[in-house]
Amino acid sequence: MTETTPDPIAIAAPEITEAEEQAVLRVLRSGRLAQGPEVAAFEKSFGALQRAPHVVATSNGTTAIHTALHILGVGAGDEVLVPAFTFAASGNAVIATGATPVFVDIADHWLIDLDDAAAKMTDRTKAIMPVHLYGLMVDMGAAQAFADSHGISIVEDAAQAHLARRDGRWAGTTGVGAFSFYATKNAMTGEGGVVTTTSEDLADAARRFRNHGMTSRYTHVEWGLNLRMTELQAAIGVEQLKRLEQWTNRRRANASFFDASLPELFESPTVPDGAYHVYHQYTVTVPPGLRDGLLEGLRDRGIGADVYYPTPVPLQPAFGGPEASDRFPNAVAASKTIINLPVHPQLSDSDLDRIVTAATEATHLFS
Ligand SMILES: Cc1ncc(COP(=O)(O)O)c(C=O)c1O
Numbered sequence: 001m002t003e004t005t006p007d008p009i010a011i012a013a014p015e016i017t018e019a020e021e022q023a024v025l026r027v028l029r030s031g032r033l034a035q036g037p038e039v040a041a042f043e044k045s046f047g048a049l050q051r052a053p054h055v056v057a058t059s060n061g062t063t064a065i066h067t068a069l070h071i072l073g074v075g076a077g078d079e080v081l082v083p084a085f086t087f088a089a090s091g092n093a094v095i096a097t098g099a100t101p102v103f104v105d106i107a108d109h110w111l112i113d114l115d116d117a118a119a120k121m122t123d124r125t126k127a128i129m130p131v132h133l134y135g136l137m138v139d140m141g142a143a144q145a146f147a148d149s150h151g152i153s154i155v156e157d158a159a160q161a162h163l164a165r166r167d168g169r170w171a172g173t174t175g176v177g178a179f180s181f182y183a184t185k186n187a188m189t190g191e192g193g194v195v196t197t198t199s200e201d202l203a204d205a206a207r208r209f210r211n212h213g214m215t216s217r218y219t220h221v222e223w224g225l226n227l228r229m230t231e232l233q234a235a236i237g238v239e240q241l242k243r244l245e246q247w248t249n250r251r252r253a254n255a256s257f258f259d260a261s262l263p264e265l266f267e268s269p270t271v272p273d274g275a276y277h278v279y280h281q282y283t284v285t286v287p288p289g290l291r292d293g294l295l296e297g298l299r300d301r302g303i304g305a306d307v308y309y310p311t312p313v314p315l316q317p318a319f320g321g322p323e324a325s326d327r328f329p330n331a332v333a334a335s336k337t338i339i340n341l342p343v344h345p346q347l348s349d350s351d352l353d354r355i356v357t358a359a360t361e362a363t364h365l366f367s
Pocket of ligand 1: 063087157192
């Protein structure tokens with residue numbers, strides 16, 4: 001590489017402005033750092049944006065999923081249907097409740113396969129966890145019909161799906177939703193999460209669970225944990241949420257640019273009719289034998305391309321290992337054929353051009 005090589009383009013780049021800096025300073029100077037009015041303001045703002053009647057902030061997305069499962073009564077002896085192609089947190093949160101994740105293969109758009117889910121139902125299945133992977137929502141009308149017909153609950157893992165909607169449903173408003181505000185998410189608080197629900201009773205249960213089962217000072221009506229968000233996190237989040245719609249528009253515009261400009265070997269993601277994709281990730285499909293070479297070609301050219309996820313969760317040592325691969329053919333195929341490209345709102349027009357040029361040059365390595 002010569003000294004004129006431009007800086008690498010990162011796969012994620014949180015925007016932190018003076019507004020976030022001032023917000024954090026304000027909280028530090030207030031002396032109130034643990035859950036308080038900033039958390040309440042953050043919950044209110046997110047509820048308005050996500051059309052979620054009740055929002056309960058937590059320490060991170062994993063604890064939000066854990067809380068969602070807990071308030072639906074998922075616990076020891078229960079099973080929860082979880083897609084094989086997701087971040088391990090989806091499965092780990094089930095284990096945290098004492099229940100067992102039962103992994104399900106994926107279908108189109110890398111989303112949970114409801115036919116495989118039906119095949120994996122047992123009399124212990126208590127819930128299904130559609131994951132709105134990469135910012136594209138699962139068809140929640142179909143997921144709800146599935147859950148209703150089997151008498152089970154829904155937890156939506158919406159960690160990657162801020163502002164996503166499909167067929168008039170907003171992410172996190174069909175089942176109990178769980179969003180992440182981890183540092184690389186579409187809006188972030190460093191670490192952070194929220195639970196969303198349309199039920200006031202479930203929201204109250206979530207508020208108790210995140211705060212040791214307390215209803216008032218030192219009155220513990222049930223057991224709970226400390227899963228609270230700090231005022232520092234929430235103050236950052238309030239500022240981030242002011243720009244979330246604008247960032248999402250930018251992500252979608254960047255994705256449209258890639259759809260129109262990437263070389264043929266990079267198959268663009270398709271979006272089902274009626275879905276508003278928020279492009280937490282822009283995910284292309286490439287021929288399996290070429291994936292690693294193309295990825296290297298991109299990285300050699302300073303593009304922070306990545307693979308989410310290189311190993312389906314049930315094939316991880318913690319969840320069964322490689323011998324499970326025959327049971328999840330679509331998840332395994334996805335893990336070998338996808339590349340995630342930077343799509344975040346901080347990309348300049350010249351960054352977008354650089355990504356397309358790098359992709360084009362990388363394909364020339366194979367033709
Ligand atoms: C699909 C998915 N589920 C769950 C999580 C967990 O969120 P967190 O990292 O905030 O605990 C993440 C994010 O990391 C995620 O991408």
